[in-house]
Amino acid sequence: MNTKFKEKYGPWALVTGASSGIGSQFAIQLARKGLNLVLVARRKERLTNLAQDIEQTFPVKVRTLAVDLTQPDFLKRIKDATSDIDIGLLVSNAGIMYIGSYFDHEPEAEMKMIDLNIKAPAVLTRYFGQKMIDRHRGGLIYTASMLGFMGTPYATTYAATKAYEIAKAEGLAVELKSKGIDVLALNPGLTKTEMTADYDFSAMPMKLMQPDQVVRTALKNLGRKPLASPGFMNNMANWMTKRLMSRKMNTKLFGYFIKKAF
16 A cells, blocks of 8 residues: 555655644655655744654655745745655645634735635645646645635635635646546544634534544545545535535534634
8 A cells, every 4th residue: 555655646745834733644644655755834843853753763754844835935945945856745734724703804814824825735736736747647635624615704714715725626636637646635624733722613513633533534535536524523514514504504504603713
C-alpha cells in the first residue's frame, strides 16, 4: 500500500499550514507512507520541532519553510525552496476561520481569509499542478469544510471560501483524471485544532474529531473520489442535509448552531 502510494504521489509532498492540527497530522502520516516533506507555515520553531521529530521517527527527509501565504512573495520563496526536488503531492491545508456577524469583522481580516483560503491554494495549484501534468502523475488535496456545502450565517465568508475549494476539487478531479492526477477536497466537520479553540461548539450535535482521524480519511480516499468527509456523524449530517433538508433549512440550522459558538 505505502509503496504504491509513494510511487504515485512521491517522492516529495508539500504541506501548507503544517505547524499544527490537521497540517501536522498530514506531515506525520505522509512520512509514515515514505514521502519526503516540505512543511510550510508561519511559525518557524514549530516547523523545526516537527521536522526533527519526523526525521527521528521515519526514514524520510524534511525541509521547512517559514512563510506567510498571504504575502505577495510567497510563491517565489516556495519555488526557491523546491527547485531541486519533485513535488508529487500538494496538500493545501493552511486556512483561517473567523466566526461572528459579517459586518463586525474588519475588511482587512475578511480579505486575508480570502487570500489564504482561496488565492494561495489557487496559486500553488497552478505552479505544482502543471509540473504534475508534465510527469503524468500526482495528487492535490484541499482542506475544505462541511460548511462549504451551504451558506452559513455567522461564518459567511469562511463557508464561501470552502465552497470554492469544493467546487474546484470536483471540477479538477474530472479535468485531471486523464492526466494521472488525483484531486480531493477533504471536508471535516468540527475538528480539535487551534482554529476551533477560541469558540464554544458544545451546542453542536456532534463532538469535535481528532486531526489524525480526519487525515486518515483524506489519504484513504485520495484517488477514489473527489470529496471526503470524516466520521460517521458528519457523513450522516451530510446525507441529511442533501437528501432530507432544503438549502434554506440547512442555512438556518447551521446558522443557529454557529451563533451559539461565539
